[in-house]
Amino acid sequence: MKTILSIIICTHNPRSEYLDKVLTSLKSQTLPQSQWELILIDNSSEKILASEIDLSWHSFSRHVREEKLGLTNARLRAFQEANADILVFVDDDNILDRNYLKNTIEILERNPNLGAIGGKSLPEFEIQPESWFSALGVPLGLRDLGHEVKVAYWDQETSRNYPAFAPIGAGLVIRKPAAQIYAQRIANNNVRLALGRTGKQLTSGEDNDIVLTLLDAGYGVGYFPELELIHLIPARRLTQKYLARLNRASSRSWVQVLDVHGIRLWKKIPRWTVFLRQIKAFFCYQPWTSPAAYIGWQGACGKLEGQADLL
Secondary structure (H helix, E strand, O other): OOOOEEEEEEEOOOOHHHHHHHHHHHHOOOOOHHHEEEEEEEEOOOOOHHHOOOOOOOOOEEEEEEOOOOHHHHHHHHHHHOOOOEEEEOOOOEEEOOOHHHHHHHHHHHOOOEEEEEEEEEEEEOOOOOOOHHHOOOOOOOEOOOOOOEEEOOOOOOOOOOOOOOOOOOOOEEEHHHHHHHHHHHOOOHHHHOOOOEOOEOOOOHHHHHHHHHHHOOOEEEEEEEEEEEEEEOHHHHOHHHHHHHHHHHHHHHHHHHHHOOOOOOOOOOHHHHHHHHHHHHHHHOOOOOHHHHHHHHHHHHHHHHHHHOO
C-alpha cells in the first residue's frame, strides 16, 4: 500500500525520555497508521538506535543509519528513503498535536502550489527561563504567529524577501518533488551542504536554504496555525553560554544563506577588520552589563564573520 505521508525523525544521540514522548504523540495521531510511514534516521549516533528504539508498533516503520554526520546529510538521506509524496520532519524533541498529520493532508489538498508549510511550535521548558530570555529573539525552534494563515510566493512583481513566517525545521512539511529540487541544487555545493547543523556545531541555515530554494523554484510556503506542536527545551539550551554560541552561529549562517540566493543585505568586509569591528561592537552592546547584552554582542560578532566570508 502506498502511504500518503512519510514521517521522518532525524536524530543524533537523542535524549531517550524526549524521543519516547515524540513517539507517543505519533502513536496517538488521528490519521490512521495505514496512511503514513515512519522513518527514523539515525545520524551517526554513538549507540545504534535500531537496537535501542522499538518501532514495531507501526506496521510501516524502519530504522535507517546515516553515517555522514550533519542534519543536511540526514535530510538528504530521508529524501531518498521516503516513499510518500508528502514528508513531515519531526525533531526528536517535537510532540505533535494529535491532528497534525490529518491537518497536513487537508491543508496541502487545498493548496496544491505550496511546497513547504509549518505552524506553531510552543515551548515546554525543562526549567523556568531567566527573566531576560523572552527579549532575546534567539532562534530556538519556537514560534507562535497567532491564528491567521500566512502564505508567500515569489513572482516577477514581488521582491525576493525572506518571509518572516516561513516554516522552520520543527514540524516542517515539504512535498517530495520540492525536496528533490532542493537536493539537486545543493548537490556538490560545499557551501550549501555546510549550512546545516553538524554535531555540536550550531550552524543553522539549512531551513532558510530550503525555503529560499522552493520560493525560487515557484513554490509557495506558508504558516498554518492548526499545525501545532510542543517543542521540548532542555535546561542546557537556556544557558547564557549556549544561547551566545547559537546566536553567533545563526547570525553568521543567516548572512551566508541569503547571499547564496542573491540577497545581499550587508557589504563584504575585509577579514582583517573583523576583530576591530567586534571590539567596536563590544562597546556598543556593553556585554558586561547583562546576559542579554552578551548574547546580542555574540550575534553581532557572527554577522561580521559572515560578512567577511562573502565572496
